[in-house]
Amino acid sequence: MKKAVLTIALAACAAAAAAADYVALPGGRFESVLPQGAVPARSTPVDVPAFALRATPVTLGEYLAFVQQHPLWQRERTPALFADRRYLIDWSAPTRLPAGASPASPVVNVSWFAARAFCESEDARLPTWLEWEYAAAADESRRDARSDPAWRRRVLAWYERPASALLPAVGGPPNAYGVRDLHGLVWEWVDDFNALFIAGDSRTQGDPDLLKFCGSGAINIIDRDSYAVLMRIALLSSLNAADSTGTLGFRCARPVQGFHP
Amino acid sequence: MTTTSLTRRRFASTLGALACMPALAAGGAAALPGDSVYQLRATLTDHHGRAFELASLRGAPVLVTMFYTSCEMVCPMLFETIRFTLDALPVAQRSGARVLMVSFDPARDTVPVLAQTARTRGCDERWTLARCDERTAREIAAALGLQYRRLDSGEFNHSSTIELLDADGRIAARTGRLGSVDPAFVKAIGQAGAKPA
Numbered sequence: 001m002k003k004a005v006l007t008i009a010l011a012a013c014a015a016a017a018a019a020a021d022y023v024a025l026p027g028g029r030f031e032s033v034l035p036q037g038a039v040p041a042r043s044t045p046v047d048v049p050a051f052a053l054r055a056t057p058v059t060l061g062e063y064l065a066f067v068q069q070h071p072l073w074q075r076e077r078t079p080a081l082f083a084d085r086r087y088l089i090d091w092s093a094p095t096r097l098p099a100g101a102s103p104a105s106p107v108v109n110v111s112w113f114a115a116r117a118f119c120e121s122e123d124a125r126l127p128t129w130l131e132w133e134y135a136a137a138a139d140e141s142r143r144d145a146r147s148d149p150a151w152r153r154r155v156l157a158w159y160e161r162p163a164s165a166l167l168p169a170v171g172g173p174p175n176a177y178g179v180r181d182l183h184g185l186v187w188e189w190v191d192d193f194n195a196l197f198i199a200g201d202s203r204t205q206g207d208p209d210l211l212k213f214c215g216s217g218a219i220n221i222i223d224r225d226s227y228a229v230l231m232r233i234a235l236l237s238s239l240n241a242a243d244s245t246g247t248l249g250f251r252c253a254r255p256v257q258g259f260h261p
Numbered sequence: 262m263t264t265t266s267l268t269r270r271r272f273a274s275t276l277g278a279l280a281c282m283p284a285l286a287a288g289g290a291a292a293l294p295g296d297s298v299y300q301l302r303a304t305l306t307d308h309h310g311r312a313f314e315l316a317s318l319r320g321a322p323v324l325v326t327m328f329y330t331s332c333e334m335v336c337p338m339l340f341e342t343i344r345f346t347l348d349a350l351p352v353a354q355r356s357g358a359r360v361l362m363v364s365f366d367p368a369r370d371t372v373p374v375l376a377q378t379a380r381t382r383g384c385d386e387r388w389t390l391a392r393c394d395e396r397t398a399r400e401i402a403a404a405l406g407l408q409y410r411r412l413d414s415g416e417f418n419h420s421s422t423i424e425l426l427d428a429d430g431r432i433a434a435r436t437g438r439l440g441s442v443d444p445a446f447v448k449a450i451g452q453a454g455a456k457p458a
Contacts, residue, residue, distance in 0.1 A: 046413055080295035081404060112403060125396075194403055195410035197420070241403035 061103025104169035119252035299430035308375035329366035
C-alpha cells in the first residue's frame with residue numbers, strides 16, 4: 001500500500017519509467033576506513049543518519065529511459081564539461097543499448113555529472129561515501145561483517161576476477177538491509193568522490209606538496225586490511241567528474257523522512 | 262566607463278535572460294564551449310548579498326578558487342597569493358582582473374561573514390566572495406577539479422590550487438604555488454585577457 005503511494009509520487013514527478021526500489025537504512029554509529037576526525041591517524045566513529053538507498057545499481061534499461069526523456073544526456077549532446085568521450089561509448093547508438101546487452105545489466109561508462117542528473121530525475125541524489133561504505137559493510141545477516149576474514153575474502157574474490165565485456169543483470173543476494181550488488185558487480189560513484197583524496201603519511205612527511213591541501217594534509221587510511229574498500233577509494237580519488245569507465249556505475253540515495261517501505 | 266560597470270550591466274542582463282530561459286546556454290552570446298565551467302547551472306550569493314549565476318562571469322578571465330573563512334592555515338595564503346598575482350599583472354590588465362572565491366562552508370560562511378572577510382583581507386571591487394548550497398559547492402569543485410572534505414570537527418581538508426578561467430569559462434591555467442607569484446600563471450592571465458570573448 002505504502003509502496004503504491006511512493007510509486008504514484010514518483011510518477012508524478014515524471015521520473016524513471018518504472019519506480020525504482022529504494023530500501024530504508026536505519027542510522028547508526030559507524031567507523032569508516034577513512035578518519036572522520038581532526039586527528040588523521042585516529043579512528044573516530046561517526047553517526048550516519050538514516051537514509052534510503054536504491055536496492056540495485058541503475059540498469060541500462062533505466063538509463064535508456066532517462067536519456068530518452070532527457071536528450072541532453074544523450075552522448076552526442078552532453079557538453080564535455082559533464083562527460084568525457086568515453087561516456088556511453090559501449091552503446092550502439094545514442095539511444096540504443098550495447099549490442100547483446102541485457103537492459104537489466106548495470107549501466108557503466110557514465111560520468112559523475114550524468115549519474116547525478118539521473119538521480120535528480122527520480123528525486124534522489126548520489127549517496128555519500130560514508131553512506132555507501134555503511135551499506136556495503138553488511139553481509140547477508142550482519143550489518144557490519146567487516147571484521148570477518150571469510151567475508152573479506154569473499155568480497156575480495158570479486159576484485160580478482162577479470163572484468164567481462166558483458167555484465168550480468170543486477171539482483172544479487174540482498175544484504176542485511178536488503179541492498180543488492182554493493183560488491184561483485186560494478187564500482188559505484190558517490191556524491192563526494194572529490195572528497196576522497198589520499199596520501200600515505202610517508203609521502204606527506206616534510207613534503208612540499210603538503211600545501212596542495214589545507215588542514216591536516218590528506219586522508220590516512222585507518223583500516224589497512226580493508227583492501228576491497230581501499231580499492232574503491234583509490235579508484236574514486238583518481239577520477240575527474242567527467243570521467244567514464246567501463247566498470248563504474250552508480251545507484252541513488254534519498255532522505256528517509258516520510259518514506260517507510 | 263570602467264570595465265567594472267560594463268561587466269555589472271552584462272551580469273544584470275544575463276540574470277534577466279536566465280529568469281525566462283531554463284535552457285542550457287546562458288545569455289544570447291556565441292555558443293558556450295562544451296568544456297566551459299559556465300555550462301554549470303549554479304546560483305551563488307556574493308558578499309554583498311546579491312544572487313548571481315556562475316555563467317554571468319563570462320566575458321573576462323577570472324581567477325577562481327574555493328576556501329572557507331574559519332580556515333587559518335592555507336586560506337589566508339590563498340588570498341595573499343591572489344593579491345600578489347594581481348599586483349604582478351601589467352598595469353593595463355590589473356583593473357580588468359576578476360577573482361571569485363567560493364566558500365564550501367555555507368553553514369558558517371554567511372553573507373555578513375563573507376563581507377567581513379572581504380574587508381579583513383583587503384578585497385577590492387575586483388573580488389567576489391561567494392556562497393552557495395552544499396550541492397552546488399560540490400558541483401563547482403567537481404567542475405574545477407578541486408577536492409575538499411569536511412571533517413567531523415567542522416574543519417575542511419581541501420586542495421589549494423587557483424584556477425584561471427578564460428573569458429568563455431574554460432580552465433586556461435592553474436597554479437599550486439602559494440605565498441609567492443607564479444610567473445607562468447601571471448603570463449597565462451595576460452594571454453587569457455588578450456583573447457576576445
